[in-house]
Amino acid sequence: MLWILGGLALVAAIAGAAFQIAVWRNGPAVVSAIDRVAGGQQGAEQKAIISTGPHPSQKLVVWGPEHRDPADAPLPVLLFAHGGGWRSGDPVDYGFIARAFVPEGFIVVLVGYRLGEDGKYPGMIEDTANAVAWTHEEIAAYGGDPDALVLAGHSAGAYNVVMLGLEEQWLGRKGLSTTDIAGVIGMAGPYDFAPFARDSTIAAFGHVDDPAITQPPSHVRADAPHMLLIQGEKDDLVRPRNARILGDAITSAGGSARQVFYPEMGHNGPLLSLAEPLRSRRDVLDLMVDFSRGAVANPNSGVPKVSDDAAQAAETSVPVQGETR
Numbered sequence: 001m002l003w004i005l006g007g008l009a010l011v012a013a014i015a016g017a018a019f020q021i022a023v024w025r026n027g028p029a030v031v032s033a034i035d036r037v038a039g040g041q042q043g044a045e046q047k048a049i050i051s052t053g054p055h056p057s058q059k060l061v062v063w064g065p066e067h068r069d070p071a072d073a074p075l076p077v078l079l080f081a082h083g084g085g086w087r088s089g090d091p092v093d094y095g096f097i098a099r100a101f102v103p104e105g106f107i108v109v110l111v112g113y114r115l116g117e118d119g120k121y122p123g124m125i126e127d128t129a130n131a132v133a134w135t136h137e138e139i140a141a142y143g144g145d146p147d148a149l150v151l152a153g154h155s156a157g158a159y160n161v162v163m164l165g166l167e168e169q170w171l172g173r174k175g176l177s178t179t180d181i182a183g184v185i186g187m188a189g190p191y192d193f194a195p196f197a198r199d200s201t202i203a204a205f206g207h208v209d210d211p212a213i214t215q216p217p218s219h220v221r222a223d224a225p226h227m228l229l230i231q232g233e234k235d236d237l238v239r240p241r242n243a244r245i246l247g248d249a250i251t252s253a254g255g256s257a258r259q260v261f262y263p264e265m266g267h268n269g270p271l272l273s274l275a276e277p278l279r280s281r282r283d284v285l286d287l288m289v290d291f292s293r294g295a296v297a298n299p300n301s302g303v304p305k306v307s308d309d310a311a312q313a314a315e316t317s318v319p320v321q322g323e324t325r
Contacts, residue, residue, distance in 0.1 A: 027268075028082065028089070028090075028093040028094055028096075029090075029093040031096055031272065031275050032093055032094060032095045032096045032275070034275070034276070034277075035095070035096035035099060035275040035276045035279075036095065036096075036099070038276035038277050039099065039276035039277075039279065041066065041099060042099040042100075042102065042103045043065055043066050043067070043102065043103055044063055044064070044065065044066065044095075044098050044099045044102035044103065044108075045063065045064060045065065045066040045102075046061060046062070046063050046095065046098070047062045047063060047064050047142055048061070048062045048142070049061050049062075049092070050062065050134065050138075052127070052130050052131055052134055053114075053127065053130065055114050055118060057090075057112050057113060057114050057115055057118070057119070057127075058112065058113065058114060058127055058130070059091065059112045060091060060109050060110060060111050060112060060131050060134065060135075061091045061092055061094075061095075061098075061109070061110040061112075062107070062108070062109055062110075062139075062142050063095070063098030063102055063107070063108040063109075063110070064102060064107045064108070064142055064143055064144070065102055065143070068143055070143070072143070073145075074140060074143055074144055074145035074148075075105055075106055075107045075143055075144055075145060075148075076105070076106055076107070076144075076145055076148035076149075076150065076182075076292065076293070076296045077106065077107045077108075077109060077135060077139055077144040077145060077146070077148060077149045077150070078097075078101050078106045078107070078108050078109070078150050078152055078292060079108075079109040079111060079131065079132060079135055079149060079150070079151050079152065079161075080094065080097050080108065080109070080110050080111065080152045080153060080154075080157070081111045081113065081128055081131075081151070081152070081153035081154075081156075081157030081158075081160045081161050082094055082110070082111070082112070082153070082154065082156075082157045083153070083154040083155025083156045083157045083158070083188075083271075084115070084155070084156055084157075085155070085156055085200035085204075086115060086116070086119060086120070086124055086156045086200060086203070086204040087115055087116050087200055087203070087204075088115060089112070089115065089156075089157075090112060091110035091111055091112040092110075092112075094110050095110075096274060096275040096276070097110060097274060098110065099276075100274045100275070100279060100285055101285075101288075101289070104285075104289045106292070107139060107142055107143055107144035109131065109135050109139065109144075111127075111128055111131040111157075112127075112131075113127035113128050113131070113160065114127055116203070117203070119204070120203065120204050120205070120207065121204055121205045121207075121208055121214055122170075124156070124160050124204070125160055125163050125164065125170050126170065126173075128157075128160040128161060128164060128170075129164055129170040129171055129173065129174055129176075130174065132149070132151070132164065132171060132174070132176065132180075132181070133171075133174035133175070133176060135149065136149065136176060136180060146180075147180075148182060148296040149180065149181055149182055150181070150182050150183045150184070150185065150291075150292040150295055150296065151164060151165065151181055151183070151184045151185070151225075152184070152185035152186075152187070152288065153185070153186060153187065153189065154187040154188060154189075154270070154271045155187070155188050155189060155190070155237075155238060155267065155271075156189075156190070156200075157189075158185075158186035158187050158188065158189025158190075158191075159186075159189050159190055159191065159216070161184050161185075161186065162184055162186045162189060162191060162216050162227070162246070163216055163219070164178070164181070164184070165178055165181055165184040165224055165225045165227065166178075166216055166219040166220060166221070166224050167219040178223075178224060178225055179223075179225075179299075181225040182225060182226070182292075182295040182296045182299045183225050183226040183227070183228065183291060183292060183294075183295030183296070183299075184225050184226070184227045184228070185227075185228045185229075185230065185288055185291065185292070186227065186228070186229050186230065186243070186246075187230045187231075187270045187271060188230070188231055188232060188235055188237075188238050188267050188268075188270060188271070189229070189238065189242065189243070190238045190242055191215070191216040191217065191242045191243070191245065191246040192215055192216070192217055192241070192242050192245045192246065193215070193242070194211035194212065194214065194215050195211060196211065216246050217245055217246055217249040220246070220249045220250045220252075220253040220255060221253055221255060222253050222254030222255050223255070224250065224255050224256075225256075225295070225299075226256045226257075226258075226291070226294075226295045226299075227247070227250060227255070227256065227257040227258070228257075228258050228260065228287070228288070228291045229243040229246060229247050229257060229258070229259045229260070230243075230260050230262070230270045230284065230287070230288075231243040231259070231260070231261050231262070231270075232261070232262050232264075232265030232266050232267060232269045232270060233261050233262065233263045233264070233265065234263075234264065234265060234266045234269075235265070235266050235267040235269075236266065236267070237266075237267040238267060240261060243259055243261070244259060247259040258291070260287060262284075270284050273285070274288075
């Protein structure tokens with residue numbers, strides 16, 4: 001009997017080690033696989049993978065409801081940009097985002113952009129803008145409303161979408177305006193990180209003569225789209241000060257920004273809460289859904305209202321520390 005228990009323990013240990021290695025090598029793909037097994041497809045279906053440029057990373061993945069009457073009214077669109085320090089990531093691995101938002105009544109566009117040397121500033125922003133332009137022109141064919149577009153991103157992807165919402169030139173080059181965006185959601189995003197000290201930021205931004213132009217707080221303005229900045233207080237990769245500095249700067253400029261801090265979450269906590277089995281806690285998903293619906297319904301009013309339950313974690317409890325990035 002003991003040898004059987006010992007064998008089971010060994011198998012469990014090996015499986016656990018294998019899981020950790022898999023997460024380390026490609027965390028989002030593993031998270032998405034677990035989400036699919038634990039929660040099923042949630043009525044969501046991958047509709048297309050679209051190339052948006054000559055580089056393999058310039059692509060997007062469109063998700064929508066598995067069954068939908070073409071006569072139905074068009075749905076709002078959530079465009080999501082992945083993280084990875086501008087060095088790694090693939091939108092194909094983020095199906096769990098679609099399985100979270102499609103059941104809530106959204107068409108989801110998962111965005112890829114050039115990485116590493118090929119995608120250094122401003123390449124990553126240009127590619128994200130190109131994805132927005134494609135979505136604005138083509139998403140109606142997939143049941144989406146091009147006039148009800150919310151941008152979201154995690155970590156490096158949060159930087160990309162926030163820059164699109166704040167600095168008008170990127171969408172302007174595509175014949176669009178920041179008024180074509182109803183709202184922007186940044187999750188654990190780096191917004192105030194100059195001077196560049198980490199390998200990832202040096203590689204992506206170190207060549208820029210004036211680092212200030214790369215920083216979102218340099219571009220705040222009163223008429224920017226509504227913004228929701230979500231952050232874990234225990235994030236030691238992208239410090240909470242980033243969200244506070246940007247949110248306060250937007251508000252001071254007369255713009256619309258809501259800052260929500262989760263005391264027990266680290267860098268990946270907000271993102272992981274969108275996947276099963278963690279999705280069952282629902283607070284981050286409900287917050288994002290409420291914000292997106294409010295932004296789409298009231299694009300020119302103040303900060304979109306969210307439910308009291310969704311906003312419970314909006315607590316500023318840690319002072320800004322200037323010496324951390």
